[in-house]
Amino acid sequence: MGEFVIKMPDVGEGVAEAELVEWHVKTGDPVQEDMVIAAVMTDKATVEIPSPVTGTVIWLGAEVGDKIAVKAPLVRIETSGDVAHDRVEAPAAPAASTAPDSEPRTVQPAETQSPKPAPAPRREAPAPAEKPLASPSVRLFARETGVDLRQLKGSGPAGRILREDVDQFLARGELPSVQPAMAKKTSTEEVKLTGLRRRIAEKMSLSTSRIPHITYVEEVDMTALEELRATMNRDRKPEQAKLTVLPFLMRAIVRAVADQPNINATFDDDKGILTRHGAVHIGIAAQTPAGLVVPVVKNAEARGIWDCAAEMGRLAEAARAGTATRDELGGSTITISSLGSLGGIVSTPVINHPEVAIVGVNKIAVRPAWDGTQFVPRKMMNLSSSFDHRIVDGWDAATFIQRVRVLLETPALIFIEG
Known part of the structure; x- marks a missing residue:
């Protein structure tokens, strides 16, 4: 067995770090080569990070909302190869979006961190365990068509939801279950502002605090x-x-x-x-x-x-x-x-x-x-x-x-x- 450490790639000229806005995998998930494992955001664009290898995720190096420095360890993947401890920088494919700057917690490169942690106990990412696996484009399509991805079973690698899964769901004419209109609700939900939403909030705070309108x-x-x-x-x-x-x-x-x-x-x-x-x-x-x-x-x-x-x-x-x-x-x-x-x-x-x-x-x-x-x-x-x-x-x-x-x-x- 071998282990690949996927590092944060250089996502743009002059960009030293990027914010992690989405995991597409969690510890223990199998991944295929070229499968998107995470999405990060710079000050202007969202970038998808694919896996260059096939294997099993054994460690995630950050949480959603963290800023990750270029060349910092991002994911450790156990492979069936014989070469251990290879480290590669995953290629990056830009996908989209914008917003003002923010200053979340930063994950530094391995050179400035303590030595490599042992793979066990394995670190579980809190958000991906409950969030359906899908690319940003599929999530956008689902929002536009009113589909709750939690109702779908993905046909892609590791259960990832594909555009075809959403199309088939719509073709079947299935509708989400409806709660009684007069039912009492006692639930609360805490939503962590990440990515574009947090940057918008910080940009508005900057503008109103520094500019007398x-x-x-x-x-x-x-x-x-x-x-x-x-x-x-x-x-x-x-x-x-x-x-x-x-x-x-x-x-x-x-x-x-x-x-x-x-x-x-x-x-x-x-x-x-x-x-x-x-x-x-x-x-x-x-x-x-x-x-x-x-x-x-x-x-x-x-x-x-x-x-x-x-x-x-x-x-x-x-x-x-x-x-x-x-x-x-x-x-x-x-x-x-x-x-x-x-x-x-x-x-x-x-x-x-x-x-x-x-x-x-x-x-x-x-x-x-x-x-x-x-x-x-x-x-x-x-x-x-x-x-x-x-x-x-x-x-x-x-x-x-x-x-x-x-x-x-x-x-x-x-x-x-x-």
């Missing part, structure tokens, strides 16, 4: 723009993306920040340096099954309405599918936050640190408006926008939003250069 709300008459948008969508070419309000808002922001460069900026509050950006890289906050991510439309100042719409659609799809790259999920200079039809009347968006402004989009609703002689129905929408009050005064915030309002209410101005 000022929020400015203004209503915008969207009637003319909605008529123009409907006409452009009706006449669009088959290869062109359908226009939403956001591409028009993106172009309005480009025009407005040209007069107020302090708003298209990032602030290093540790060094006290404000960086004004000539390029307008607009982050679009997007909800995914894993949590909130912010894909970035780069150089919106050089894109027309249709180009903005196409790039925004491409990035949103990549974010939902978990295939967005690190570059596509970073580098924004100002952010738009929109909940679409769920946008409500007013919101208080949190600034995407280290930016100094975020423009929040609320829902469009028909409301009566006075035209000087009578009340007429108009399509109205509120903009709820937050600014870093250390950099942006209330007057400047109002001036910026009023400029955006004028551009949206008179959409022809968006297309006039200069």
Whole structure:
């Protein structure tokens, strides 16, 4: 018998460690070569770690939520080979997602740890014992189709649930058991925040604790723009993306920040340096099954309405599918936050640190408006926008939003250069 020690691979240039977000195996499980055994997350991407050997798991080197240094022991696998104590770095295949930085417990490389522990007693990972084995893509598909993976029996190695298992479950038309609607519930559940969810929590804490927010709300008459948008969508070419309000808002922001460069900026509050950006890289906050991510439309100042719409659609799809790259999920200079039809009347968006402004989009609703002689129905929408009050005064915030309002209410101005 032999033993392979699989080490944490180098998952990206400049990345010294990654957070363990999921085990696909537990101690005692058989594994096959190329079978995914774990998933780790860097600051921008989730990476699946496959096993390069066939054997049995005898030791797990970390718990979900730990940060693991590159080259640190990750898994020990007992094999049927004759060579003992081989150590290999597993190859890594990037799968997806994003979020802000966090500082969980770090597992250091073997060189800085005590000598190799004996395989017995074997360490059991607490979470995998109860969690069904499935890849992130299968988990995403199950969430989207409303399937509880705990109801399925996997046909893959070590009972791993495959996409085909979910498809067959759906084809049989099986439904989860339903509890009586009026049944008394006494259970509680503690959920450890890991991966993207924890990084979002820490990013929001950083932003609200370090940035003094000022929020400015203004209503915008969207009637003319909605008529123009409907006409452009009706006449669009088959290869062109359908226009939403956001591409028009993106172009309005480009025009407005040209007069107020302090708003298209990032602030290093540790060094006290404000960086004004000539390029307008607009982050679009997007909800995914894993949590909130912010894909970035780069150089919106050089894109027309249709180009903005196409790039925004491409990035949103990549974010939902978990295939967005690190570059596509970073580098924004100002952010738009929109909940679409769920946008409500007013919101208080949190600034995407280290930016100094975020423009929040609320829902469009028909409301009566006075035209000087009578009340007429108009399509109205509120903009709820937050600014870093250390950099942006209330007057400047109002001036910026009023400029955006004028551009949206008179959409022809968006297309006039200069």
